[in-house]
Amino acid sequence: MRLFQYYFPLSVMTLVVAVLVKGWLATLLLFWAGLSLMLAAAVQAAGKPDRWRKRLDGRYRLPMLVACAPLALGVYCYSAVNRQWRRWHGVQRVGKYLYFACELTPLDMRRVRASRVMAVLDVTAEFPGLGLLRQPAGMDYLAVPVAPGRAPREDQLRRMLNWLDAHRKNETPVLIHSARGSSNALFVVVAQLLALNPKKSARELVEQMAEHIKGVKLSESQLGALERYRREGAIQALNHAWIIANPVAGGGKWHSAEAMVLERLEKYFRLTVTTTTERISARDLAMKALADQADVVIACGGDGTLAEVADVIADSDAVLGMMPLGTSNSLCFSLWGVEAKVLPVETACDHIIAGNVRSVDVADCNGQTMLLAMGIGFEQAMISAADRGRKDQSGQFAYLQGLWDSLQKNDIQQLRVAFDDGDFESIDTSSLVVANASPFSAVLAQGGGKPSISDGLLDVTWLDPRESASENLQSLAQLLISGLTDTPATEFVHHRKVERIRLRAVDGRSLDYVLDGEVLAGTEIDLCVHARSLDILSPAAVDGTQA
DSSP, X not given: OHHHHHHHHHHHHHHHHHHHSOSHHHHXXXXXXXXXXXHHHHHHHHTOGGGGXXXXXXXXXXXXXXXXXXXXXXXXXXXXXXXXXXTOOSOEEOSSSEEEEESOOGGGHHHHHHTTOOEEEEOOXXXXXXXXXXXXXXXXXXXXXXXXXXXXXHHHHHHHHHHHHHHHHTTOOEEEEESSOHHHHHHHHHHHHHHHOTTSOHHHHHHHHHTTSTTOOOOHHHHHHHHHHHHTTOSSOOOEEEEEEOTTGGGTHHHHHHHHHHHHHTTTOEEEEEEOOSSSOHHHHHHHHHHTTOSEEEEEESHHHHHHHHHHHTTSSOEEEEEEOSSSOHHHHHHHTTHHHXXXXXXXXXXXXXXXXXXXXXXXXXXXXXXXXXXXXXXXXXXXXXXXXXXHHHTTHHHHHHHHHHHHHOOOEEEEEEETTSOOEEEEESEEEEESSOOTTOXXXXXXXXOOTTSSOEEEEEEOOOSSHHHHHHHHHHHHHHHHHTOOOOTTEEEEEESEEEEEETTOOOEEEEETTEEEEESEEEEEEEEEEEEEEOOSOTTSSOO
16 A cells, blocks of 8 residues: 555646646646556555556556556656665576566666576566566566565465476576565565475575665565465475376367467476376376376366366375366366356466465265266266267257256156265155256256355255156256356255265166266265365355355
8 A cells, every 4th residue: 555655646646737737748648647647556555466467478468558658667767766876786696596686677688688587577566577568589477466565365476486496497597576566576585485495484584685685675464474375385386297188078179279288387387298098097197196296187178087187186285287178167167167168278277377276075976086966867868868979069069958858758766865874765856966066057956056166065956756848947947046046946946965975776776877977877876075185276166165
């Protein structure tokens, strides 16, 4: 808020002078400057520097560049004068491959290159990066806007540490810079040193840096944030990543996505890229990734590929990254919303790079890992009808056709069900779904609203038997409304939350069921939830819970 106290009054004064001054050119220029300062004041007051919409290379998009040009010009002039007055030497070396600087301008890029720096991490919030109009040739540039005098968010810090560690391992000199708020750059320097020296305290390293960087110090809130991040395990690089790709998922989407995925991720991770074959499963590759002590295991494929990898790394120190390249991509759709459908690769890369680690529930079904849902009746018939050929040809329309066929067939299942530690009871139903997570489009799992993947419970939804396809459609309509409004369905729909459920056929015969898209059979189905046993890279879930 401190800069707001400067920007806002100055913007008001500039706009008042613009009204009083004579001459259209002076009025226009003063209005431009006043509005630029007002924009800076508004963003500073909001405390959300990401709203400057910088690109990762620090450049503004053209409309923002035009709006902020007077502000940037004034600050660059101020920085040049202030550096001379303080006798600030610009670029200072603080480690073998680490440099520090503040209040540089695009005109100083020659000095940066003379220091043999080949990468710049810029935490400047409200001004264009040192590249300004274009990134210098051969220079790797990352912009992570942080409000002056504040600590970065955990996801921002994780992204910066991954990027810095990747360059450190490549022995690439890196400059950490901030045009205003020099303590922000110092914060990142100390965080990087903490990651490399976990036994030292933040205060010790700040005192050590005082010998190299004169006149710059961290606030008590920034020091507190560093210590808190260290206690929570956020100050560490997670950049040893394995990519496990299913090349046939989604009709071969990996082949078209591979170049973009590698281009986006190789700046932040040391990558090992593997693909499944008929003989080598995603489960086999995930076990190799753990043996190689991978920090992140990125599953690229459909829900089945994600479940195979999750089965191996659950309860381990590894974190699951998800790249939705299948047909339905229900898990990512459930966590990320429509972005998982519209821009699946770009969205997945953003979440992996951001580094937000969330703990989610995993269920066990007859010894197999379940991330999404188990279904009997309509769900099983729908998935069984959508074989690989139909999915490759029609995509998700194959599932809709399968659902319509099952509604018309209307087979009634006679089940014996035991909830948690209760006794078995009889249930007649045309559809029963046990969900750990589900997108709103999976209407058969929405009896209690959208299931949460982090509540430590399974959502059981079953339908009363109906006499016709049209009546079954009425039940589905109730479930659709329940999912969209996140309220329980009532008529003809039943819902319970449990930690465990067991199911048998009344006559003792084998039950056909579908588990995360895979069609299976068994005389008894036993599901139990393991609360928050899997760490994934994902922001807060769409339903508002922490994924």
